[in-house]
């Protein structure tokens with residue numbers, strides 16, 4: 001990572017790119033994207049591809065590899081799950097927590113996001129905590145209340161030290177994978193709510209808050225120009241290595 005936090009481009013591959021496809025992706029991406037000061041590149045491959053992606057990016061200090069999810073228990077009878085120590089051993093240095101697909105497809109609760117954030121910090125992993133409202137909540141004028149509730153649950157018991165190792169992503173659920181992104185001014189308004197909440201709890205001023213939800217080449221510059229937007233968390237538009245290379249080269 002840069003000594004001074006740079007713009008953070010985070011790629012969430014979701015359930016795409018196994019170890020072979022992921023290694024091919026990284027080779028194509030590296031051929032186009034040199035390290036650049038003031039820019040951090042984070043990649044969240046599926047768990048089975050973590051080791052391959054971490055190995056392929058070795059020697060690139062601007063790149064960090066993270067897991068898309070991990071259980072809060074270090075080990076045990078949890079068929080199908082992977083733990084924080086396991087993903088760290090495979091090369092992860094960060095972990096997504098509370099992505100909307102974990103919350104709304106897999107039924108993850110607010111309380112579980114809190115357990116995961118604490119387990120990640122104990123493991124020395126950087127949690128990238130995702131928060132965001134559903135369309136009905138937005139239409140009911142409850143965006144700020146939902147985001148604050150999610151922050152309170154996920155960060156209960158996390159002190160200023162833990163907040164110093166955290167990144168937050170505002171990802172309105174209605175914008176994820178729909179092609180419909182938040183307008184930069186709307187994103188900025190929610191980012192301000194998030195920043196105020198974090199600042200009141202002693203978070204460092206340089207804690208990064210990302211925007212996510214249908215970010216693509218056509219809107220990334222405007223979204224990054226919005227006040228308080230320190231980077232982007234991108235799903236669909238990060239899956240093509242040349243397309244993603246163009247996006248991370250756009251600022």
Ligand code: PGA
Nearest residue numbers: 176177213214234235236
């Ligand atoms: P999208 O996904 O860019 O495909 O909307 C974003 C995310 O889920 O993090």
